[in-house]
Amino acid sequence: MDFFAFLKPIEIAVAWIMVQFHSALAAMGMRSESGWTWALSIVGLVIVIRILLIPLFVKQIKASRGLQLIQPEMKKIQAKYKGKTDQASRQAMTQETMALYKRTGTNPFASCLPILLQSPIFFALFRVLNYGIRREEGIGALTPELAKQAGESTLFGARLTDTFLGSDALNVKILTVILIILMSASTFTTQKQLMTKNMPAAALDNPFAQQQKILLYVLPLIFAVSGVNFPIGVLLYWLTTNVWSMGQQLFVIRRMPAPGSAAEKALEERRARKGKSILGFGGSATATEAEQAEEAPVQPRGQRVQPKRKDRQRKGKSTRPAAPASPSTPAGPASSNASSDPAADRADGKPAAGTAGTAPRSGKPKRPSTGKPTGR
Numbered sequence: 001m002d003f004f005a006f007l008k009p010i011e012i013a014v015a016w017i018m019v020q021f022h023s024a025l026a027a028m029g030m031r032s033e034s035g036w037t038w039a040l041s042i043v044g045l046v047i048v049i050r051i052l053l054i055p056l057f058v059k060q061i062k063a064s065r066g067l068q069l070i071q072p073e074m075k076k077i078q079a080k081y082k083g084k085t086d087q088a089s090r091q092a093m094t095q096e097t098m099a100l101y102k103r104t105g106t107n108p109f110a111s112c113l114p115i116l117l118q119s120p121i122f123f124a125l126f127r128v129l130n131y132g133i134r135r136e137e138g139i140g141a142l143t144p145e146l147a148k149q150a151g152e153s154t155l156f157g158a159r160l161t162d163t164f165l166g167s168d169a170l171n172v173k174i175l176t177v178i179l180i181i182l183m184s185a186s187t188f189t190t191q192k193q194l195m196t197k198n199m200p201a202a203a204l205d206n207p208f209a210q211q212q213k214i215l216l217y218v219l220p221l222i223f224a225v226s227g228v229n230f231p232i233g234v235l236l237y238w239l240t241t242n243v244w245s246m247g248q249q250l251f252v253i254r255r256m257p258a259p260g261s262a263a264e265k266a267l268e269e270r271r272a273r274k275g276k277s278i279l280g281f282g283g284s285a286t287a288t289e290a291e292q293a294e295e296a297p298v299q300p301r302g303q304r305v306q307p308k309r310k311d312r313q314r315k316g317k318s319t320r321p322a323a324p325a326s327p328s329t330p331a332g333p334a335s336s337n338a339s340s341d342p343a344a345d346r347a348d349g350k351p352a353a354g355t356a357g358t359a360p361r362s363g364k365p366k367r368p369s370t371g372k373p374t375g376r
């Protein structure tokens with residue numbers, strides 16, 4: 001399938017959105033032939049596209065955080081196969097890496113989806129400006145009359161279809177250079193704040209972070225070199241997209257920072273100053289409660305005191321007080337009244353001498369004998 005044939009429906013959609021915003025701005029009182037009206041139509045196109053890409057942006061955020069969180073495990077896999085260049089080891093490393101992605105539900109390509117999906121729109125806008133407007137051919141809702149009007153409109157004296165290399169006018173070169181610088185600076189700022197504020201310290205020392213650092217400086221250079229070939233309208237679209245991305249990224253960093261990042265610490269400090277709940281790994285306590293908990297003295301917790309059990313008396317010693325002597329029996333030594341035959345004493349229902357009041361070994365008192373024969 002021809003690539004330009006694939007872009008045709010996208011070109012029609014881009015032209016339709018631009019015409020709708022142009023009509024709305026003209027109805028609000030702006031001059032239809034003004035370059036500002038057509039420039040703001042391109043800004044409106046960016047807003048519509050970025051709103052449609054918000055679900056993919058959320059997936060991009062989750063994918064980026066997922067890649068950050070699995071970096072320790074990725075390091076273990078890389079250390080395991082470090083120095084092994086044979087085919088079997090490389091295949092095993094790839095299989096373990098893919099298994100890690102599958103187990104954690106991480107897709108390393110999900111972070112590139114918004115950029116990849118915007119590329120066809122970018123090229124479609126390029127063709128609308130370069131062919132539909134510059135050649136006054138029109139496309140879709142952009143009629144040849146509207147295309148001619150857009151082609152003749154100027155922004156600071158430069159037409160939206162002018163390029164840096166295709167024009168000798170000084171105002172065109174100045175405007176394109178300013179747009180390229182702003183575009184490169186916004187790209188650099190967006191990537192910089194992502195790396196310095198929304199990445200944990202542990203995730204900054206890994207191959208993924210090294211790639212991000214390289215892109216931090218390479219992408220602005222690529223934009224600067226390639227920007228001299230693009231029309232002013234495309235540069236305006238690109239700049240607006242970067243500004244949107246920077247604001248969206250700043251909102252995410254401020255409200256939904258990555259765990260363990262500097263942005264998360266800043267968020268907790270802001271919530272603590274306002275007395276709101278601290279968002280952390282443990283944190284449903286308010287800041288006031290957290291301060292009170294810190295100021296309260298910590299009392300050492302002793303071991304649980306076990307109840308002391310009374311030591312059992314030695315065999316032969318009574319654990320209960322001796323029974324009072326019978327009034328009919330004169331007081332005297334215990335040996336004079338005690339029977340020398342323990343069996344006889346037990347038959348009479350009296351305890352044997354030397355064992356009076358002694359607790360049985362089982363800890364339960366024996367039932368005294370009634371003196372009656374048991375029949376055995």
